[in-house]
Amino acid sequence: MADIALANPGAISNGEAARRSEARTAWWLASPAIALMMLFIIVPTLAVIILGFTDYELGYDGFQFVGLENYVELFGDRTFRQSLWNTTVYTLIVTPVSIALGLGVALLIESETRGKAFFRTVYFLPVASLLVAMATAWQYLFHPTIGPLNAMLALVGIEGPNWLGSSSTVLYGLSIIGVWQTVGFNMVLFLAGLTAIPRDLYAAAEVDGAKSAFERFRLVTWPMLGPTTLFVATISVISSVKVFETVKTLTEGGPNKASEVLLFTIYQEGFVYLRIGYASAMTVVFLAILIVLMMIQYRVLDRKVHYA
């Protein structure tokens, strides 16, 4: 570009030259990011999609394209179906409960004048703690014989289950940990959403005759929190779908595949059994689920909860 400008100075105006130099600077500033994005996001994503159509296994030379064979196998795979189902159940428990508790705690904290910082810290603590470590602490709490939880239940005459050791309760146990870990995060987002509501709206609601706190919540808080709630819901669903740490640490998908979840199954197939092609097909399904969830969020956001 500089060459052209030099060779034919009259053809390009000063403004044009300045614009070109600005564009050149911009490309130059963005180039490391572009290169790294290509290298670590775009190319690997394309590679996963391509690998999903192959029978590639690490340790074996070469691979063949097998078309949709992996996908056909996938939907007949009992483990994968179990894994999808478990992930769905886990998500359906953790998301609503952690949203409701997060909102509840945020509302309680917001209306409290003293102790605000203390409670906020306590409920947020799990977010800032090492999940693998805290999962270990939960394992101790959940322990069927020496765990404090069942000891407490025994005090009121309930015989506690073998939380993480029985296939009928393991998902609930993991869900409890999931909720415990997410509530603080959701609470912080709701607190931010609450402080963004103009005080005048509550004053107007009161003048307009909204007598009870519940009526003011219905007239002002809930609609005004709409965008926050949707956002929190999306984040919670996505992070629930990505559950992995607790499963890997505590149950390894067991007992009897009762806590087999999506990422854990992918991990097993890909990195333990090294069936890269097959695991890639699973990853594509996982990615598709994430994309659908995001698209739902954008849709709802556009239609329903943006008022401006």
Next chain:
Amino acid sequence: MTQTLNLGRIVRLSLLSFGALVFLAPYIFMISAAGKAQADIFASSLSLVPQQWYYVENIQKAMSRVDIPTLLWNGVVVCGIILIIQVMVAVPCAYAMAKLQFRGSRFMMALVMLGLLVPIHATALPLYVAFDTLSMLNSYAALVAPFSISVFAIFLFLQFFRALPDDLIHAARLDGMSELGVVARVILPNAWPAVTAFAIFSVVAHWNDLFWPLIVVTNSDYATPPLGLLFFRAAEAGDDYGALMAATLIITLPLVLAFLMAQKRFVEGIAMTGLKG
């Protein structure tokens, strides 16, 4: 009227306190069990105070079986390098997209939105194959490289930079700064709230991440704290909860302490990154 007000407050405070107790329970029992002898743990699950103070023994046991200082050091190194590279790559890029006119900015925006959809879990397989082929597994490079680019950082800074007045940049250019000078001396200092918020987000995420380290590291010399704890658990056959809880306690402590010291920034940072993202 004051009556009902007080009643409401009592109900609120008791609910909050009960919830707080539930949320703190894992910590309380972790601290308690870390100081109990094996027999003590089996004898009395509910008494919080150990019969004999066994903290030193448990910590010694934990330290002898897992190299905790190395784990923490690895965590600091990995999180630190990741953060520095992420910021250094994302800030100039976000600046170009927010404040400079160039045809690529739409294409970049598309790339960023696409990148936001793709977590590490989706790209892990090909990256693993690549690192394996290059014999780069079990290295800091393998731990750091995939996270050198954070589209989320670009997205966050982009939002923040758009809000900065153009006149600030014009003034800096009139004062004779180069574009890189503008980024380093005008944009970055003004973006400090966004950078701290992102730093907290990034450190919390990568300090806690188990998935990627688990894939690329099998050698405990390069283990990050979560991975090290996993190794320790695997090596520990029995139910030696005393030592396990002691190790858990020590590994959890640094980030929790950091959080407690800067809790306001933490919460604000998470709220900011959360809402922008």
Next chain:
Amino acid sequence: MFALRNIVKSFGSNAILQSVTVEAEAGEFIALVGPSGCGKSTLLRIAAGLDHCDSGEILLAGKPVTGLSASDRNVAMVFQSYALYPHLTAGQNIAVPLAMRELSTAQRLPIIGRFMGGSAAIRSNIQERVKDMGVSLKIDHLLDRKPGQMSGGQRQRVALARAMVRRPAVFLMDEPLSNLDANLRVHARGEIVDLHRKAGVPTLYVTHDQSEALSMADRVAVMIGGKMLQLDTPQTIYENPTHVEVARFIGQPRINLLESRLNANRLVRFGSVELVAPAAGENDTVTLGFRPEFVRLAAPGAGLSAQVERLEFLGSEIILFARLHGMGETIVVKLAPAEARTLTAGASVNLSVDPAHIMLFDGKTGARLKADVVEAPAHMKATLHG
């Protein structure tokens, strides 16, 4: 009628309101005016029931409502930010105060509420009144829009409609025009006054803009530093302020205030004018005040000599800033353009002040002192009558 009596409010050690009393007759429009931070908005919120006073009494329509919350008082309020519910359309916004008061909690539930007995009739009646309100405020074409899709002026009308849709005991308005641009603001003033006259409901109107207060209100209450300094008709407030702070706050350009001392005979001399202050008050410092329009150009050699610092041409008048020789103070003079045609900055002028319009204030308390002119030279008397 409504009344706020001896209202006291403090936040911590910070006294916001120090025994403030405002009483309005039926249908009266009272403007509360004062600099920011004077406590006028707090007083309004206390009248609304959004804040509660430490002591004092509030009467609405003759009934005491002091301890009641806003929702139990029959008040309507227009907020500075308009405070429209952004998720509801204009029509739904206007309907909220009616729905809240006329439908029961059960009837207001979504979906189920529609099938509750009597709900349909009440709802259609509310719809009817919202539509009427829309027509009378000329916003009927906007009723299906949300606040985010309206201009500032349109939002202000919706806020007004929401307040006026029922008959409250009092209208409370908190700087409702301050978010409008200048042209619209002047237009809206007249409209609010007309609406108020039609509704006949007493109105308490908070503003920091004195021209708004003077032009709209039946009576103006001037609040400064948490105290109600004067409550009177706009004309009286302007011509006869009872406190130096009222005199200073009201009037554009500002009143001229000069510090001075009483001599042993309690006389104060200003140019060739001599004023006597009453014996009350021990301190001997006083503040002389006179408005810019009561200063005239005098013949050379007469009156006070001064130097022109600056002239501001405002079309129908010229504002002259002149430094008095000897005293060193700058006074502001309002002149007709014809009078000031020959003046330029730096020129020397002689000024005379109409002695009948010189006010005297206690130098310490700021209270107005009754002043008598002792001596005024003949040419001054002429201006008095001319």
